[in-house]
Amino acid sequence: MLRGISHLSVDFGTLSDENFELKEELEKSKLENRRLQIRLNSTVTNFSHLPLLMDSCSQTEGDNKNDDVEIYCLGSLEKNINIYKNLKTTKLYGDDDDEDDETEVEYLNDGEDTEEEERDDISETTASSVIPCDPLSSSPSITTNHQSPHRSKSSISNDSILLEENLMLKQKLQNLQDQMVQYENDFLQFQQNSQSTISLLLQRYEEEVNLRKALHDSLVQLRGNIRVFCRIRPNFNTLLPPAIQYDSLDCDAITIGTDSGLLRKFAFDRIFNESSDQIDLYSEVEPLVLSCLDGENVCIFAYGQTGSGKTYTMDGPSANPGIGQRALIQIFQELEKRKNQIEFTINVSLIEIYNEKIKDLLDPTNQKLELHLEKDGRQRISKLSKHSVDSVEKVQIILSKGRKNRSVAATALNDQSSRSHAITMIEISMIDNANNSISIGKLNLIDLAGSERVAKSQVSGQQLKEAQCINKSLSELGNVVSALRRKQSHVPFRNCLLTRILEDSLDGNSKTLMIVQVASEKPSIQETLSSLNFAEKISNVTRRVPKSAIKKTTP
Ligand SMILES: Nc1ncnc2c1ncn2[C@@H]1O[C@H](COP(=O)(O)OP(=O)(O)OP(=O)(O)O)[C@@H](O)[C@H]1O
Known part of the structure; x- marks a missing residue:
């Protein structure tokens, strides 16, 4: 676009084509969410903090070569969270179609967390990304090494928005599920109440019928x-x-x-x-x-x-x-x-x-x-x-x-x-x-x-x-x-x-x-x-x- 402006004699058709390509490239990079390398200290044990750490790291300059963990993240943060959920082994590989960029992902598992706990941790993390928190405060020094020159701050903030929206949707889903459970319980209660009411009414009806018969018997006898x-x-x-x-x-x-x-x-x-x-x-x-x-x-x-x-x-x-x-x-x-x-x-x-x-x-x-x-x-x-x-x-x-x-x-x-x-x-x-x-x-x-x-x-x-x-x-x-x-x-x-x-x-x-x-x-x-x-x-x-x-x- 700048190029277009510096050469005023340029053909505006070509300029717009170039701009379009640039825009498309940006969109593509946003979609693919180009690989991001994060290096974490060995002291990082809470895997659930990773999404936020990544988020922060992506905005931080510099490198820390003493890290024990190296992760290539693919796609959006949300997609990565799902990858983390399954990350029981120590390695995760990057994009298949790019052999050069393939990098090992290693996670220092403390060996005690169960899969269940990890999931809980992830949901805690995602929740904490809504509540303002500083993931670095309790964590070791973290540095990032941007592999993709196209991954911009705006794409990361878009990811955060998506993550937040996703969280809100999850929360809504959870609320709906809670409501459904409540309705089910209410319905069961209603069913029990109506059954006992019906049996009470039937019992009373039977008593009435018997009373009517007894009265009828007496009347028959008298008459x-x-x-x-x-x-x-x-x-x-x-x-x-x-x-x-x-x-x-x-x-x-x-x-x-x-x-x-x-x-x-x-x-x-x-x-x-x-x-x-x-x-x-x-x-x-x-x-x-x-x-x-x-x-x-x-x-x-x-x-x-x-x-x-x-x-x-x-x-x-x-x-x-x-x-x-x-x-x-x-x-x-x-x-x-x-x-x-x-x-x-x-x-x-x-x-x-x-x-x-x-x-x-x-x-x-x-x-x-x-x-x-x-x-x-x-x-x-x-x-x-x-x-x-x-x-x-x-x-x-x-x-x-x-x-x-x-x-x-x-x-x-x-x-x-x-x-x-x-x-x-x-x-x-x-x-x-x-x-x-x-x-x-x-x-x-x-x-x-x-x-x-x-x-x-x-x-x-x-x-x-x-x-x-x-x-x-x-x-x-x-x-x-x-x-x-x-x-x-x-x-x-x-x-x-x-x-x-x-x-x-x-x-x-x-x-x-x-x-x-x-x-x-x-x-x-x-x-x-x-x-x-x-x-x-x-x-x-x-x-x-x-x-x-x-x-x-x-x-
Ligand atoms: N409650 C019953 N249980 C089993 N079998 C029955 C019963 N009532 C009638 N039966 C049988 O039905 C048949 C006809 O019954 P029965 O001869 O008593 O009828 P009836 O009203 O006296 O007929 P009719 O007026 O022609 O003499 C008989 O084979 C009888 O054993």
Whole structure:
């Protein structure tokens, strides 16, 4: 540029070319950061000071030939810092492409610093380059030997600026990382807090549900309402999709998807899902059964479509008995325990209502059974055989005899379909020796025949007649329940044998439980909905004469 100015006649085009070359050369030297030789005293042990030392040395004139360390630094200071990090060995070589300039770099390692410490040292150093400090104050005499005539003071100060900027960026990064850790911790804390809040709310909800049920139970007892349990029969054909969804927060509620896509929710006193077994069910029924020993009239009946598991629940296989056998054995065993205090007799009768006729299942020769209205307003079956139970074995013999005599036939829906309504009548007479009081408790266990769609059960002939009788009596039962629900003055109990026998239980002073049985698979959805609707209606019936059945007389 000066040359250009001293020769005013010079071609300005050439001058600008020369200036451009000079500028380019300067830029290049800045970029390459031409080699800088630093000589350090052997007393220098803190390697981390090197960047600053270099910086200072680059601005210092003179040489110290007594140095032990000789370093060629390549590129920017930042690049050198990275080189230092890895400088565990004693030598570092200079620029490869310039053999002449290649110089050994030696570092007198005190042999104790770990790699980790060295890194720490470097970061300390870089930090200290931001905080003003004099690296020479504690260090030995240092001299530099500039190999590159192009490395100017401005390029070094640019390096310092870059170093500072780099440090600031690192600091920012560190702050961001710290913030991220803080956010993560906050999030974990929030997650923990919300989880504990949710479990607390769930616990409270469960308590509320239990309280609601307890209150409902008391109300049912006070009003004399009919309790309703629902049992879901397992799906035997896994290819058929399930139609019932369970409420995870309320085990006594279920939801059914209707064909129209609507969801119907049903809640009952208890719901027994597919995995509930006979013991689970009986444990809930047990208090009701035992109330017979206080002289109560108890009626438990199973209702539902054909094949939904009514007989399984009420009777059950001999290896896994249902309510009937468990109840009889328990009543017998309870009274045995009290036999010093109470004299008792347990009588059992078994009947079926088959094609609108009553049949004695324990004495099939007995053909003259009739239902009579007694003076006390109760329905009684005349000439019915009664069988005393004085041992557990007798219980089993009686029940299996009754089972054998029951009318059963195979249909397309159930190969052991009950073609009649079966009623197990247990009468318990007790005399309390302490005061000679007499009480009579009754337990009626009813296994209704299942409602069936004739088109589905594909029955004909005798079985078709049976199906018609079954469906008619169940429909009369529906009419009775509707009239009771609407509190009508006339309730059509007299329309069929089934409703006449059930009159006491539905409108009298019995404690009554209905177990509605449903199949869980989708193809049964219509029947399931119809059974659940019926069960819902029954649970809303408020009986007209809720009073105790305990009869006490003193001779
Ligand atoms: N909870 C259950 N666990 C296992 N098997 C069951 C269950 N419920 C019912 N079953 C089986 O399902 C089949 C049909 O049951 P069940 O005969 O009791 O139905 P049902 O309602 O009495 O029918 P129907 O009205 O035609 O007499 C039987 O093979 C029975 O063993």
